[in-house]
Amino acid sequence: MTTLDLPPTSEASSASGASSVEPRARFRDLVASEWLKLWSLRSTGWSLLLGALAVVAFNFGTAWDHYRYWLQYDGASRAEFVANDMALWDAFTYNAALILILASASMGAVAVVGEYGSGLIRTTFTAVPARGTLMAAKVLVVTVVQALFGAVVAGASFWSTQAMLSARGIGLPITHPGALRIVVASALLAPVCAVVGMAIGALLRQTAISVIGSVVLLLLLPAVLSDRRHLTAVLAHATPLHAWQRLADAGPPAEELFPWTAGGAWLVFALWVLGGAVVTVLAVRHRDQ
DSSP, X not given: OOOOOOOOOHHHHHHHHHHHSOOOOOHHHHHHHHHHHHHTSHHHHHHHHHHHHHHHHHHHHHHHHHHHTGGGSOHHHHHHXXXXXXXXXXXXXXXXXXXXXXXXXXXXXXXXXXXXXXXXXXXXXXHOOOHHHHHHHHHHHHHHHHHHHHHHHHHHHHHHHHHHHHTTTOOOOTTSTTHHHHHHHHHHHHHHHXXXXXXXXXXXXXXXXXXXXXXXXXXXXXXXXXXXXXXXXXXXXXXXXXXHHHHHOXXXXXXXXXXXXXXXXXXXXXXXXXXXXXXXXXHTTSSOO
16 A cells, blocks of 8 residues: 655644744844945935034034124124023024025935835835835934934034134023023924925935925925914914924014914924824835835
């Protein structure tokens, strides 16, 4: 009697199938992969370096003007400068904030659309089918890098400007009321705008259009919203640029038709980060690459 080859039992089949399935990538492995991927690009280091130099240079240049012409100011102007803590205005200027927003939002957008432009995103999604988890790791990496970038830029701007003004006896320490808030708000502006740029990049998926979209949303829209009417004032207050302005205000409070609190400005920062992260993660889950 010959022995028939029997098919494998269901238990053996399930065991064999289970052993052939690759384990799912751990979130920390995805974070490590995205970290290496980000720093493998030459543009990352150069963009951060040039952006930092531009922002610090704008702030330092303003402080240098006050230092250079200080002796030419009359007594009333000097007294007003000191009384209104105008040295803090040099710590991080409005023009520097605009440069920071543009740089961070662009870098955030490129972190997403760069893979679409090169076609690498197909390989990435094939290796890691959990798109949402992958994008969450990318958001975390970009947020951390931009937070460090913002901290370095804000800290360097404050130190250099106040050191310059201290030579005239008008620089202020970080312990001065309002100084730390300006530094922290300026530092956090970078990751906030970077995550918004990532969301726009995940939706539009083209580098030029994504950068333009970031400029329109984060720079042009706040510029056209007037604070003279309640509706437009509320909309303006809901933008990161106006939230930063509220937190970076130095000296006596300015007269506003529709004043708002610093707590509301911090909340705006938090909501933009949360909303940008959610859009970035969800935008890739149900769309073809």
